[in-house]
Amino acid sequence: MESIKLFEFTEKTNVTVLDWLVVAGFIFITILISLFYTRRSRKSVTDYFASGQGVPWWILGTSMVATTFAADTPLAIAGLVVTQGIWGNWFYWSQVPQFLIGVYFFSRLWRRAGILTDNELVNVRYSGKAANWLRGFRAIYFAVPYNAITMGFVILAMTRILELTFNVSKLWGTIISVLITMGYTAISGLWGVLATSFFQFFLAMGMTIYLAVIAVGAAGGFPSMLAKLSQIYGQAKASSMLSIIPQPDAPNMSFTIFLLYILFSWWTTGPTDGGAYFAQRMISAKNEKHAFLGYYWFNIWHVVLRPWPWIIVGIAAAVLFPGIASKNPLTGKLEANPELGYIAVMLKYLKPGLLGLMFSAFLAAFMSTISAQINWGASYLVNDLYKPFIKKNASEKHYVRVSVIAVAFSAILGGIISFFMKKIFTGWLLLWAINAGIGVVYIARWYWWRVNAWSEISAIASLMIIFSIIFFAKSTVTLKTVLIVIMLINIGCLIAFGLTKKEWRKNNLKASIFSITVAVIAITLILLVTLPEKNFPWTLIYTLPMSLSIWLTVTILTKPTDENVLTEFYRRVHPGGIGWKRISAKIPQEEVGSPVFTKNNIIGCILGIASTYTALVGFGKLIFGNKLLGSALLIITAILIYFIIKFMGKEKWEYKKTL
Numbered sequence: 001m002e003s004i005k006l007f008e009f010t011e012k013t014n015v016t017v018l019d020w021l022v023v024a025g026f027i028f029i030t031i032l033i034s035l036f037y038t039r040r041s042r043k044s045v046t047d048y049f050a051s052g053q054g055v056p057w058w059i060l061g062t063s064m065v066a067t068t069f070a071a072d073t074p075l076a077i078a079g080l081v082v083t084q085g086i087w088g089n090w091f092y093w094s095q096v097p098q099f100l101i102g103v104y105f106f107s108r109l110w111r112r113a114g115i116l117t118d119n120e121l122v123n124v125r126y127s128g129k130a131a132n133w134l135r136g137f138r139a140i141y142f143a144v145p146y147n148a149i150t151m152g153f154v155i156l157a158m159t160r161i162l163e164l165t166f167n168v169s170k171l172w173g174t175i176i177s178v179l180i181t182m183g184y185t186a187i188s189g190l191w192g193v194l195a196t197s198f199f200q201f202f203l204a205m206g207m208t209i210y211l212a213v214i215a216v217g218a219a220g221g222f223p224s225m226l227a228k229l230s231q232i233y234g235q236a237k238a239s240s241m242l243s244i245i246p247q248p249d250a251p252n253m254s255f256t257i258f259l260l261y262i263l264f265s266w267w268t269t270g271p272t273d274g275g276a277y278f279a280q281r282m283i284s285a286k287n288e289k290h291a292f293l294g295y296y297w298f299n300i301w302h303v304v305l306r307p308w309p310w311i312i313v314g315i316a317a318a319v320l321f322p323g324i325a326s327k328n329p330l331t332g333k334l335e336a337n338p339e340l341g342y343i344a345v346m347l348k349y350l351k352p353g354l355l356g357l358m359f360s361a362f363l364a365a366f367m368s369t370i371s372a373q374i375n376w377g378a379s380y381l382v383n384d385l386y387k388p389f390i391k392k393n394a395s396e397k398h399y400v401r402v403s404v405i406a407v408a409f410s411a412i413l414g415g416i417i418s419f420f421m422k423k424i425f426t427g428w429l430l431l432w433a434i435n436a437g438i439g440v441v442y443i444a445r446w447y448w449w450r451v452n453a454w455s456e457i458s459a460i461a462s463l464m465i466i467f468s469i470i471f472f473a474k475s476t477v478t479l480k481t482v483l484i485v486i487m488l489i490n491i492g493c494l495i496a497f498g499l500t501k502k503e504w505r506k507n508n509l510k511a512s513i514f515s516i517t518v519a520v521i522a523i524t525l526i527l528l529v530t531l532p533e534k535n536f537p538w539t540l541i542y543t544l545p546m547s548l549s550i551w552l553t554v555t556i557l558t559k560p561t562d563e564n565v566l567t568e569f570y571r572r573v574h575p576g577g578i579g580w581k582r583i584s585a586k587i588p589q590e591e592v593g594s595p596v597f598t599k600n601n602i603i604g605c606i607l608g609i610a611s612t613y614t615a616l617v618g619f620g621k622l623i624f625g626n627k628l629l630g631s632a633l634l635i636i637t638a639i640l641i642y643f644i645i646k647f648m649g650k651e652k653w654e655y656k657k658t659l
Contacts (some may be wrong), residue, residue, distance in 0.1 A: 004232070004233075004322045004323040005323050006323045006324075006325040006334045006335075006336055007323055007324065007325060007334075008325055008326065008327065008334060009164065009321065009324050009326075009340055009343075009344050014352070015165065015166060015355065015356075016352040016353070016355075016356075018352050018353040018356060019352055019353060019355050019356030019359070020356065021356070022353060022356030022357050022359075022360055023356050023359055023360050023363070025360075026203070026360035026363065026364065027180065027363075029199070030196050030199070030200070030364075030367065033195050033196050033199060036195075054284075054286055055281070055284045055285055055286060055290070055294075056285075056286055056290055056294075057285065057286075057289070057290040057291075057292075057293035057294035057297060058293075058294070058297065059195070059198055059294075060281040060282070060284060060285055060290070060291075060294040061281075061293065061294035061295065061296070061297030061298045061301075062197065062198050062201050062202075062297065062298075062301070063197040063198060063201075063281055063368075063372070064277075064278055064281055064294070064295070064297075064298035064302070065201055065297075065298050065301040065302050065306065066197035066198070066200055066201035066204075066364075066365070066368035066369070066372075067197065067277055067368055067369050067372040067373075068302055068369070069201060069204055069205070069306065069365045069368065069369070070154040070157065070365055070366060070368075070369035070370075071154060071157040071158045071161060071362050071363075071365050071366035071369070072153050072154045072156065072157035072158075072427075073310070073365070074208060074310045074313070074342050074365075075157050075160070075339040075340070075342050075343065076157075076339060076428065077089065077307065077310040077311060077314055078310065078313060078314035078317050078338060078339060078341050078342040079314070079337070079338040079339035079341070080314070081241055081311060081314035081315055081317075081318060081338070082241065082314070082318050082338035082341070083338060084240075084252075084254065085240045085241040085242065085243050085246065085254070086241065086242060086243060086244050086311055086620070087243050087244060087245055087246045087254065087258060089307055089311070090245075090258055090261045090262060091261060091265075091428070092303075093261075093303060093307075093616065094261035094262045094265045094266050095265070095266050095303075096266070096299070096303055096609055096612050096613060096616075097266045097267070097609050098266040098267065098272050098439075099274075099295070099298070099299040099302070099303070100299060100605050100608040100609045100612065101272075101443075101605060102272075102273065102274035102278070102295055103292060103295045103296045103299065103605070103608065104292075104596065104601045104602075104604055104605040104608070105446075105575070105596055105597060105601065105605070106273045106274045106446065107274060107282050107288070107291040107292045107294075107295045108288040108291055108292055108596055109446060109573045109575055109596065110274065110279045110282040110283055110291060111282055111283065111285050111287065111288045111291040112288065112572060112573045112574070113283070113572060113573055114572065115283060116283065116379070116383050117279075117280065117283075117376075117379045117380060117383050117384055118271075118275040118276060118279035118280065118283070119135055119138050119139055119142070119380055119383075119384040120135070120383060120384060122134050122135040122138065122384075122453065122456075123135055123388075124565075124569055124572065125445060125561070125565070125569050126452055126453035126561050126565065127453075127561045127562035127564075127565040128453065128559075128561075128562070130452070130453035130454050130457065130558075131453040132388075132389075133453070133457070134453045134456055134457050135384050135388070136384070136385060136388075136389055137457070137460075138380070138384070138456075138460075139380040139381060139384035139385040140385065141460070142276070142377070142380055143376075143377040143378070143380035143381045143385075143410065144377075144413065146431075146434075147373055147374075147376070147377040147410060147413075147414070148410075148413045148414050148416075148417040149417060149427060149430065149431055150373055150414075150431060151370055151373050151374070151410075151411075151413075151414025151415075151417065151418070152414055152417035152418040152420070152421050152427060153418070153421050153427030153428065154366060154369050154370055154373070154414075155174055155177065155178065155366075155370070155414055155415055155417075155418035156418045156421045156427070157366070158173065158177045158362070158363075158366045159173035159174050159177065159418065160340065160343065161343055161359070161362050162176070162177065164340070164343050164344075164347060165343075165347060165355075165359055170419070174415045174418055174419070175415070177363075177366060177370075178370070178411050178412065178414070178415040180367070196367065196368070196371065197368040197371070197372065199364075200364030200365065200367055200368045201364070201365075201368060203357075203360065203361050203364045204361040204362070204364045204365040204368075205306065205309075206361070207357055207358050207360075207361035208309040208310060208313070208361065209309045210354075210358075211309070211313055211345065211346060211350070211358060212308075212309040212310075212312040212313050212316075214345075214349050214350065215312065215313045215316035215317070215320075215345045215349065216312060216316055218316065218320060218345070218348075218349045219316045219319045219320055222624075222625070225315065225316060225319050226238075226242070226315075226624075228319045229241065229242070229315065229318060229319055232318075232319065232322050233318070233322070236251075240254070241315070241318065242315075242624065244617060244620050244621075245258065246258050253532060257537060260537035260538070260540055260541075261537055264537070264540050264544060265432075265537055265540070267439055267440065267443070268436065268437050268438075268439045268440055268540065268544050269432055269435050269436050269437070269438070269439050269536075269540070270432065270435045270438070270439055271439070271442060272439030272440070272442045272443050273439075273442045273443055273445075273446060274295060275442060276376065277372050277373065277375075277376040278295070278298075280375075280376055280379065281294060281295075282294065282295060287653070288653055289653040296608075299608075299612060300612070303612055303616055304612060304615045304616050304619065305619075308619055308620065308623060310342075312623070313342055313345055314338075314341065314342065316345060317338070317341025317342055317344060317345050318338065318341060320341075320344070320345060320348075321340075321341045321344045321345070323336065324336075324337060324338060324340050324341050324344060325337050325340075326340060346358050346359075370411070370414070373410070373414070374407050374410040374411045374414070375407065377406070377410040378403055378406035378407040378409075378410050379403075381406040381409070381410070382399060382402055382403045382406050386399075386402055386406075387399060429535045429536045430536075432536040432537075433467060433535060433536040433539050433543075434463065434464065434467055435463070436463070436467075436536055436537070436539050436540045436543045436544065437459070437463050437540065437543040437544045437546070437547035437548065438459050438460060438463055438547065440459075440544075440547075440548055440551075441455050441456055441459040441551055444579075446573075446575050447575055447577045447579040447580070447597065448579035448580075449560070449561075449566055449570075449579060449580050449582055449583050450511075450555060450556070450560055450579075451555060451561075452555060452558060452559070452560055452561045453561070454554050454555065454558040455551050455552075455554060455555045456551075457554075458550055458551045458553075458554035458555075459547055459550070459551040462546065462547045462550040462551065463543055463547050466483070466486075466542065466543050466546055466547065467539065467543060469482055469483065470531070470534055470539055470542060470543075471534055476530055480526050480527065483522075483526050483542060483546065484523055484526055484527070486546065486550075487519045487522050487523050487526075487546060487549065488523075490515075490519050490549055490550055490553050491516050491519050491520075493553060493557065494512045494515060494516055494553055494556075494557075495516075497512075497557060498512055508556040511552060511555075511556045512556060514552065515549050515552040515553050515556070516549075518545050518548050518549040518552070519545070519546075519549040519553075521545050522542070522545035522546045522549060525541055525542065525545060526542060529541055563583070566583050567583060567586065567587060570583050570584060570587060571587060574594070574595050574596075575595060575596060575597055576595025576596060576597035576598065577595070577597040594652045600647050600650055600651065601651075603647060604644055604647040604648065607640050607643055607644050607647070608644055610640055611636075611637050611640035611641055611644065614633045614634070614636045614637045614640065615633070615634065615637040617633055618630045618631075618632075618633030618634040618636075618637060619634070621633065622634070
């Protein structure tokens with residue numbers, strides 16, 4: 001393989017009047033839908049942020065897919081195909097167990113909780129001042145820096161598209177895209193976000209499928225495209241690019257990264273219980289069944305159906321535009337940027353009118369994500385910060401007005417952050433790195449009574465500290481020394497309490513032994529493993545065992561949640577499981593509804609995970625010509641779906657609250 005020369009894509013785009021009319025028509029329809037829902041959203045803050053809890057499954061599930069279908073996603077995946085290969089998509093394909101566990105064991109709990117935002121769960125689940133501090137901290141942390149980073153790389157993608165399509169500068173691209181989305185989100189609340197997302201998703205999905213067909217045709221058809229891939233990149237690189245699962249001997253430690261994704265990522269990183277804007281959708285559902293089906297619908301689209309058109313365009317772009325690059329704004333030098341390949345295909349091969357429709361599809365994907373993010377962030381700022389801590393007893397109209405201001409603040413902040421980002425996938429890695437390990441406590445808070453507010457506080461704080469040490473440490477020796485000292489202090493605290501407090505030792509011996517064991521594992525990993533990169537998923541090797549041990553230690557060293565609060569929480573959501581045995585034993589069975597932690601749900605969840613993966617790989621094999629294996633996998637998928645439906649038929653969907 002010869003060295004691929006870098007080039008800057010500067011082809012002038014022939015944007016016609018027809019393209020402008022199509023884009024204008026799309027924006028007009030979006031605003032019209034938003035205006036239709038304006039009056040409904042203005043009744044109360046509950047209507048503004050939770051749609052009055054009357055959303056059917058097909059709208060809320062599609063809205064979830066649309067939210068994760070941002071303008072950045074096709075670009076990032078096109079880049080992944082070149083830099084890593086198709087297997088790089090396991091970055092998010094590995095989340096399938098997380099999503100299916102969310103469907104079976106968390107979707108109904110969110111609906112039962114009777115809250116407005118997922119952050120409000122803090123005061124339902126925990127007690128004391130620590131609960132108030134946690135709710136306030138989470139409101140600021142997730143609504144401001146966390147949300148701003150997420151919006152930053154989404155806005156970055158949209159400004160790149162605007163720059164290449166219409167020659168609009170990054171500054172004006174940011175202002176235009178943010179203002180349009182901020183406007184309709186502010187006036188229509190979550191109902192407007194859901195309705196516009198539904199329309200926007202199917203436009204975006206339809207155009208990405210069409211672009212995949214055009215891209216393959218431009219590359220000479222599938223057989224020719226795959227042959228050219230080998231000619232340009234060499235047989236070994238091309239084979240790696242087309243691998244759905246990397247080989248154990250693949251270069252750049254690909255197989256190790258793959259293992260980190262599938263073994264650890266799904267249960268440790270981010271909102272493992274379906275929190276954030278996913279929870280916002282489930283909270284807004286008509287009932288538990290709609291929350292369950294909506295989250296399931298999202299999983300099917302998000303993993304099985306949506307990625308393949310993007311991947312196909314990414315492969316075609318690798319053939320049509322090898323070496324595509326962009327200038328580093330700081331150095332002025334060309335740097336390889338395969339993420340731009342997706343845009344290049346769109347601009348070069350789409351005809352007038354269709355180019356406008358494709359741009360509208362990107363705008364739709366952008367709007368659906370940004371509108372959801374700013375609505376979710378604003379809900380935190382108003383419901384979990386302003387309302388409980390700043391102005392408690394104002395009118396609903398006042399809170400709606402403040403909500404509009406919060407929406408504007410969130411949108412503007414995201415736009416500012418986008419100027420500090422260069423590559424989309426780098427933003428993804430940063431976001432996941434600061435959450436690598438926090439997911440365990442999110443699962444535990446629903447299914448173990450002993451988790452308290454300090455558990456979450458220590459989990460978040462320890463991750464921030466550990467990641468900062470990893471990121472800023474100047475030498476490996478310093479990094480490892482500091483991390484080992486932290487773990488030794490953690491072990492020392494447990495031993496000190498165990499030796500001096502007999503009653504405490506009696507109640508917490510098993511948990512203490514487990515926490516010390518995890519701490520020893522962390523120390524061993526720190527000593528034996530040197531991180532190849534200070535990025536996700538490598539950071540998991542240190543952050544996961546360290547944060548797990550720390551928050552477990554803090555949990556058993558602090559007072560449990562008040563028993564009255566735990567009792568009311570169990571009555572309200574009734575998750576079931578042995579982790580609540582101490583509390584559930586004191587509550588008469590007739591006072592609670594049906595649990596979700598059941599044998600049927602465990603089997604259904606396992607079948608759901610298996611069917612999702614067989615469908616995902618089956619479609620991939622069919623697309624790339626392996627008809628026998630692809631068909632066999634899809635037949636297995638159909639059989640698994642039959643049993644899933646059979647188990648769902650046995651489920652009791654009615655749930656009686658006893659508050």
